Amino acid sequence: MRIDKSVFVHEMALISGEVRIGRNSSIWPGAVIRGDLGPITIGEYTNVQDNAVMHLDPHSFLKIGNYVTVGHSSVLHGCEIADRVIIGMNATVLEGAKVARNCIIAANALVRENAVIPENSLVAGVPGDIKHRKADRELIMRWALVYYELSRRYLKGEKTFPQDQVDRGIETYKERGLL
Numbered sequence: 700m701r702i703d704k705s706v707f708v709h710e711m712a713l714i715s716g717e718v719r720i721g722r723n724s725s726i727w728p729g730a731v732i733r734g735d736l737g738p739i740t741i742g743e744y745t746n747v748q749d750n751a752v753m754h755l756d757p758h759s760f761l762k763i764g765n766y767v768t769v770g771h772s773s774v775l776h777g778c779e780i781a782d783r784v785i786i787g788m789n790a791t792v793l794e795g796a797k798v799a800r801n802c803i804i805a806a807n808a809l810v811r812e813n814a815v816i817p818e819n820s821l822v823a824g825v826p827g828d829i830k831h832r833k834a835d836r837e838l839i840m841r842w843a844l845v846y847y848e849l850s851r852r853y854l855k856g857e858k859t860f861p862q863d864q865v866d867r868g869i870e871t872y873k874e875r876g877l878l
Contacts, residue, residue: 700714700715700716700717700718700719700734701718701719701720702714702718702719702720703720703721703722703724705722705723706720706722706723706725706726707724707726707850707851707853707854708725708726709726709727709728709730709853711729712727712728712729712732712747713731713732713733714726714732714734715732715733715734716733716735716736716739717734717735717737717738717739718734718738718739719738719739719740719741720741720745721741721742721743721744721745721765722743722744723743723744723847723850724741724742724743724745724747725745725746725747725846725847725849725850726746726747727746727747727748727749727751728749728750729749729750729751730747730748730749730750730751730752730753731750731751731752731753732747732753733753733754734755734761736754736755736756736759737755737756737757737758737759737777738760739753739755739760739761739762739763740760740761740763741763741767742763742765742766742767742782743765743766744765744766744843744844744847745763745765745766745767745769745843746767746768746769746842746843746847746850747769748768748769748770748771748773748788748846749771749772750772751769751770751771751772751773751774751775752773752774752775753769753774753776754775754776754777755776755777756776756777756794759777759794759795760777761775761776761777761778762779762780763775763780764780764781764782764783764784764800766782766839766840766843766844767780767782767783767784767786768784768786768839768842768843769786770785770786770787770788770789770806771788771789772788773787773788773789773790773791773792774790774791774792775791775792776791776793776794777793777794777795778792778793778794778795778797778798778810779796779797779798780798781798781802782800782801783836783839783840783843784798784801784803784804785803785804785838785839786798786804787803787804787806787807787808788806789806790804790805790806790807790808790809790810791808791809791810792804792810793809793810793811793812793814794812795812795813796810796812796813796814797814797816798810798816798822799815799816799817799818799819799820800818801818801819801836801839802816802818802819802820802821802822802834803820803822803834803835803838803839804816804822804827805821805822805824805830807825808822808824808825808827809825809826809827810822810826811826811827814827816829817829817832818832819832819833819834820832820834821833821834840872841869844868844869844872845865845868845869848860848864848865
């Protein structure tokens with residue numbers, strides 16, 4: 700296991716096996732990341748929210764890029780998620796699926812085994828269907844950065860994140876050209 704020292708891991712998260720997590724990422728309560736059957740790699744500034752599950756089949760791998768939001772209760776199983784993606788709450792991405800950068804997988808969507816989702820797609824439904832090819836990059840980055848800021852507050856012992864402070868933080872990122 701290699702977890703960068705800047706990563707926030709909530710005490711109620713479970714991480715086991717061959718797992719690597721890049722800098723400034725965050726793992727929230729109830730998240731389960733099991734690299735017992737193969738490697739799981741999570742990039743930088745990625746957040747794995749409450750009760751999300753990551754696992755894989757033997758002889759497989761799971762890779763998550765940078766600035767990814769993995770929503771509450773989602774399941775990622777042996778798939779590849781590129782940079783700047785939102786996996787919505789309760790969504791499932793199955794073995795062998797590949798989600799390209801700047802995509803949004805809507806809440807409750809199911810991305811089938813070996814599916815290939817092209818760049819800038821919005822996917823919704825069961826099974827998942829591409830609804831359009833113009834995902835909102837600012838929205839994707841906003842959620843990644845909000846969770847980064849929230850994790851920094853948790854590391855300082857704070858437990859709340861007032862909306863006006865969220866807005867100020869986002870404006871700072873805009874000024875720096877990150878949004």
